[in-house]
Amino acid sequence: MNGFKPSYNTSATANLVVALLVLLGLLAGLYYVLRYGGWTMEVDASRQAVAADGILTTGRLVNARAYNNGFGYAAQLSFVSLVTGIDLNSIQLSAGTWVFVVALVGFVTYREILGSLFRGALAAFLLLVQPDFMFYMVRGSHERTTWTCALLMLFFLVRSYRFAHSPRRLVAHVLLFYLAFWGMTAGNIFFASTFIVAIGLSLGIGWSFERLFLRDKEAEQSGSARWRRLMLISTTCLIVVYVFVNYLYQPARQFYYVLMNLVDKLSVLVFGAEPVPQVVAYQYFGSAWRDPLAYLAVTGMQWVIAASSLGVWLWLTFHLAKLEAKTRFLWQLYTSFGILLAFSLVADFSGFLSSNLQLRLFTPFAMFSSAIVAFGIQESWPRLQRKFKRVLVPAVGLLAVFAFMAGQVKITNDPAIANQWVFYSPAEMRAGQWLDATLKNQRVWVDISDHLRETFYFQEGYVENRPNQYENKPDPAGYPYILISQLTQLKASRMGISLPSTVGYLQIYDNGGTQLFHRRPQTPYQH
């Protein structure tokens, strides 16, 4: 086994690796921002932008459009807008470029955990190559900062063990750890609670292992101190979660009321399950992609990484006793998130949670699978034959490059392969503006998903009472207006979805790319 004393290479190579990771993050973010010329919008980006606009407009974190699970990202957006004078929408639309920060933080964290520059950089690269992780980093969601904070927490936690005999530095790291946790909590309280539950679970796994397999008294003593500290951390963080929900940020209490059974409530806290109008992830898969093979082609690398990580984990499991503390800690965290992920998948498929909960644990799992695979590569590298390496290096290199490029296609839901597009057209935006200017308090069906609705809300910004209600329910019987754009029609055709019938409706607006239909009133109550 390699030692855990860091062997940071401070040479030009190290600087180059860091620069390239930054460049890669920047370009990936830039690709997301520019792929559709800035005409990109999705649900989280819209809601966070509106929440941020609410903070700027009302001067209050808690406002009519506040994000229930946390104010951190919205506050960050509004702060940047205030400081720079740039309008919120522009900041939000270009926020994907900040992904280089994730790359950097990932690198330093992995370097700290894995103990070498190569492993750190490789793990960071493996993280960036996973499209289902990157999607949450480039889009305008709190998750970019939430998971950055999670990585920072790990960094400060692992690094702090180096300073057990240096109280000042230890205290500084402890404080920074809690600051990072606070950042995570403020961004999304339930992701934070899930993360802490996972750390708590990993603590239990590690403690059990040491009790069962370690006989070394000295190790046991040092281990006990570490377990005590982890337990203290978990408890303190859960107290922070409790205080945040019950005393600091009132909207977070919504989950008390929205979710009626205890299992659901616990799932929100433990698994980071997110209340959604309708769970779509798995059945959605079939219709969201033009061809399942294309989907597999653009996401293949992340499944290879996930599968490889499982292999490395198995190998590590049989060599646990020989592992050093940090590697064992990584193994514990991977195991913990793996268990939660497996459980969440079972829960989603078996449907024992209510129909409005969606589990999202792949993102944190990817953080640890990348690290564990990087560890595995480094460990297995010396054992490979030279001849094999000569073939393997260019092949894997090419594959990685292709995977990274393909990942961008996946992240942007490119119309070449995806049916759920994240871009919108100027014609749709003009129609939205016309609707808001012309109609008042009307219910308008827009789009087959929530994409166009959120786009309109993004354009509206913060308003306490929205001029109109936009919905995308499959049955628009209650909606007197139906908006159909060329993009909506094409998306629906690709997905084999029938648009609402406009037979008997009056067409009252047409800008070439988008038409609005008004239902002929059948009763005195329909206008």
Add this chain to the structure above:
Amino acid sequence: MHFYKLLPILLILAFGFFEPMPVKANATPEPSGKPIQVFDVMQQDLTEDGTPDVAIIDCAFATDHDRVLVYDPKGDMPIGNEWNKVTDFIGDTWVFDVGANGTAQLIVKFEKEGDLYTALVYDDLNGDGNVSYRIEKSQIIITESNFWHVKVESDHSWTKPDALFDSKFTFLIDGYTSLTPGVSGISGNDGVVDWQIEIGDKDRDGINDYILCRVVSPNLVQLYQPSLGKTTILAQMTGGRPTPYENTVFWPLLIGKHTYEDYRYFDHPPMIAINWATGSIDRYGILGFPIEAGYHIYSLLPSEKNTVNAVNFENPMAYYDMANDHDGWPELQVRFNYAVPNDPYFPRNNYASKIDTPNLEAGYSWDQNNDNKWDYKMELGGNYAIDSVVYFPDFSIKSIPYDEIVPWVKNKTWDIAMLIFDSHPSADSEGMFGKGWQLGRGYAGGKSIEPSGVNDNFMMGLSDKPPLENYQDIQEFMRGEYNFQYFDKPKIYLSAFDRQLHLYSAQSGVWNLGAGQSIHYSNLDGDAYLDQWQDQRNGIVVQQVNYCKDLLIYSGNGQILLKQTGGNPVLFVTQPPGNYKEWQRLDKQLKASQISNSPTDFTGMIEQLAGVEMSLDGAKLRDFRPISNGFRFIMELQSGYSFTGEDKIGLIGKTPGIYLVFFDGTYHLQPTTPPEIEMVNPLQFSPSRPLTAYATTNIQVTLNNQGLEDAQKVALELSAVQAGKTVERMDPQEVSVMSGQEKKAAFNWAPPQSGEWEIQVIARLLDDQGNELKRTSSVSKVQVNDPEQTTLKQELSAFDLVQPWQVLALILAVGLAAALTVWVLFRSHTVD
């Protein structure tokens, strides 16, 4: 009763405002706990300063021997042995020890804050039956909680004569009891006041006459909770003085837990009732429900002081002593169920808060024979906003002033109207509420259907048709009639035929007589009066009466009876009574026209009307319906039929058989022919062909009936078949096709794929039991085109948002950076 409806009631009960109405009022309140006896009063000097600090009152207020310790931290306790001379309610702290066992079941700290007299009430919060505390010198330190549970404020001393009537009281509640639905985990005892109850004098006559109860903690104000009444107002209009409780426990507001069923609000003064067995507060505020003359408001919306508040839901619930008998029970009750525009709690579906149309349901119940049970109710619906303002001393609400409610209801034109009659009436504290129809509650399949779809959907424009299916039945012994396109002031009429009060302009109705028997009413010609009565046993018509062109046509028991009445089918039309005079007049009119016939004695009812009669024995009638200037029906003459009276139909010489009878001033008789259903080809497509895959098209089918008999039931089925195997079946429809008329039916279909499809239509003529009598079908071929597809250029350019080369350049840049990174990574490994 639907749970949604129950929760507000539970909540209000939890506040101790009122209880369900018993059968009869009882003017004398039940004793509130055991009579209080004081055995002995002792004093102790805890601080050894020569003045007593605590008075120990041995007494009996909950058990045979209880004790009250009164601590005086001020140090001015006089020496004596009479409790009311050595204690006070300004600064003393009272500890109530049930059973005199050294524990406390209640502690009340009396203080004076500026001009206000206050009482801080601590009860058991942790369920151990005690209020924990300790004594430090003469000071009481309460350890049960850092915060009081209830604080009572008064602008007069507690012992001032009449203080219970004319003082302004405020109850502040921090936390709540388990009776508060849905908020037990939210409104904890945490130092934040959750509820505020104010009792005051609106008309400034020196007697408290209103209560305002509202949530005040931000948690509860912002809480979305459909079962939580955030603003409750109760008001009395009689101006009477409340009767003090007889057995208050030292403090004039303190009483023991007891039954409150006989109280009306404002019968008694404000109080705090303690469950001495558990050491917890049972109720506080004002007890009793409802009132003979007064109103309350129960709103799911919060309210604020010094502003005009919009309040929803039960706004208002008004009670009137229509009989002027002051017996404690109202004879008229008006229950509004109001949704403000964009009401967050209405409609009760996904459109809550999304519709800016207000909605108002008015339930207008009255007790016609003054037996304290509700006989009739008019249920009225309209999308009216309530904009008038009712003022209180330091707040206002958008509501309708009490005196204007009845004329307001009677003078409005209502979109929807129902009349509900209860032949086995019962008492109910909210009018005829517990059973029968409401705007939001129908009855079908032997159970209430709530929400029924009338106000939630139909009146909100969310459905094209009223939910008639939910109003074809009603609870046993009740009669309900409706009109879902009423557009008139509330009116009722007394039928000359059955001598029952009916809804003016009713479209239909049903009287559930129990044991599977019911009378179904119809208004076939669409005028203001019902014109068809069908006596049904388990769904089968056994006899029926039709009224048309001054003719009563009876059929049943193998008999057809035709009677030319010539009289008015209606004895009188009136509005529901709103005051004593109207109530009395209606009573007289009803008594004057009363008949003794049972509701199904149709022939007896016909007999009591004068007119020329023709009677056929051995004949059956069916398919009666009005036509442009008369009516028509199918008559089955059985062998051996006979008739009495003038042969107006022209039966002489007619052999037994089935005949069409139609009347257009004179009778016409001809042998009938069965329904002959034909399909009119071709099918109509909208938009017109060619069709496109996934695009919804509307297919219209036209049927006609060339037979003389009506086709009452025709099942229409439409299916699309491709290549003989892919079958798409549309939802079947059931239509009726009248003789000589056309009927159109439309189906929506979205072809799931392109190609040639066959559209098959089958029309099946059914009998009453659903058995197929005859069928006709047609097949049409249609071509379905592929939907429009995206091109590569469109995909690359995202429909001209960017240039394809820009996208390619970007992705290549990303690839280059990735390649460089991979290369450097492998290189760095060699030096790592």
